[in-house]
Structures are given as structure tokens and as C-alpha cells.
Amino acid sequence: MADQDLPTERISEAEHAVMEALWEKSPLTAAEVCDAVCERRGWSMPTVKTLLSRLVGKGAVETEPDGRRFLYRPLLERADYVGGESRRLVDRLFGGRAAPLFAHLAEAEALSDDDIAEIERLLKEMRK
Amino acid sequence: MADQDLPTERISEAEHAVMEALWEKSPLTAAEVCDAVCERRGWSMPTVKTLLSRLVGKGAVETEPDGRRFLYRPLLERADYVGGESRRLVDRLFGGRAAPLFAHLAEAEALSDDDIAEIERLLKEMRK
DNA sequence: AGTCAGAGATTACAGGTGTAGTCGTTCGGG
């Protein structure tokens, strides 16, 4: 009963970098997306164009004509993407239970003091 | 300073299913791995053989001759794999901070009561 | 001793992904 009718196919890692740029600010032109990500990833414009096209094809991004170019805007929301990826990981690696993930992060000392404090705060809030 | 000298390349999802079988019990023959996963995934023997070979190539599994066949044994430990994958996700999606991941799971109601109780227990233990 | 079952090795092949070049059109400047 949790089926989304979003026909959202899976988004690859490179595509995700483009999505992050669009989540940060949108709509953007292809050139602006490139400004946001090309240097960090060592990409050229054509690469960004390809990724944008694929994202449009996957239904994760929509275009809006603006003169003779396009403005790109995310259709998939970040929270949905993040939620899906998190769930996939938890399902695949921890049998769907979040506690073992937490235990693992704790054991690996991947939790900062800030994280711990924040989580305690969240827990307190939840149980209220 | 946390670089592992393990030359462990990335393991794909199908390969991961094979690893799970080997983590469950090892060493196993290819046929035994197939017994463990073929039905669930709808795979045939050749598929398992291919995945095992790739895992050996990636240095995640080692072989030990046993008569004329091989016994397969994981070299990569489950905790390392799980840790790596978890870290990748947290880095990519939450800027490396675990608290937002936790917040997200909480918000998405992906935490069962058991999870919450368990996490509280872990927290109490950690702060001691 | 000959053959067959079963083991790993080799090959296959379509689809996804990372990364980019080229093509055709069209707007704006001279």
C-alpha cells in the first residue's frame, strides 16, 4: 500500500549529483547546472546535458521552455529520493530494521557527539 | 588514516547476495551457494559461477581447492562491507552526518517501537 | 579403458552508466 505512482526509475550516482544541484536551487539552465557541478566532478557540459536528458527521461526532472533553452526543475523530491535510498540500504543490509544500522554506526564510531545529542533529542521528542 | 589496504572493488547487488550466503556459512562449494540463493533469486548455476568468479577477481572471496572443485570463503568481512555501504550512503545523502539519517528514518516512521527501544538502550550504554 | 557427469573457464549479450563528441538549428550582433 505504499506504492508510489511516480514512475521514478532508479537514479544513478552521477545523476544524483545533478539532482543535488537542482534541489539546491531551481529552476536552472543546463549551463547553470554545469557551473554548480562540473568543476567539482571534473565534467564537461555535454556530460551534464546527457545526465539532464536521462533524468528527464526517467521522470525525475521536468523542463520548461525559456526562450530557446530549457529550464530544469526537479520533479522527484529530495526527501523521497533520500527516503528510498535509505530504505533500500536498510532493507538490503539490515533486514529492514533500523536499529542494527544505528548499532553499526555506533560501533564504527561514525557517530559524533553532536549526532548522539541530536538523536537523543529526537528520541525524547518522539516518545512525547 | 582509515584507508584499508584491502583492494576491495565495489560489489554489486547480485554479488552481495552471494556474499550473504558465504557470510552465513563458509566455506561452500558453488553448488551449495546456488542451493542457498538460486531459488530465491531465480538464478541458475552458471549465474552463481559467474558471480563467484567476479568476486574472486575483486578480491572479496578466496578459493581453496578441494579435490577437483573449489571451496569459496569470504575474504571481505560482512562488518566491513556493511560499514562501507552505510558510510557511503551517509556521506552521499546526509553530508556524512548520521543524525539526519536517523531523523529521516524517524520521520518516515521507518522505526519500529523495538528499534527505538533498542537504540535507547545502545545510547545509554554508549554514554556510560 | 571408455564414457559421462560435473567442475571451473571462457564466451555472450543486452541494458545501464560514465563521459563525451558531433549535428542541426536558431537567436542575436554586426
Added chain:
DNA sequence: CCCGAACGACTACACCTGTAATCTCTGACT
């Protein structure tokens, strides 16, 4: 009014992944 810059569309291509068929060898049984 023409040309070049810039844009999206199309094409390219190597590698990875999922999935499997086929080949070759060798040990065991008859």
C-alpha cells in the same frame, strides 16, 4: 542579411552488471 555562438538532440563508446550458454577437462563408474 549573414555568421557565429549557443542550445538541445543525437550518436558514441568503453566498462559494469545481470544473466546465461557453451567449452573443456578430469575423475569415477562400468
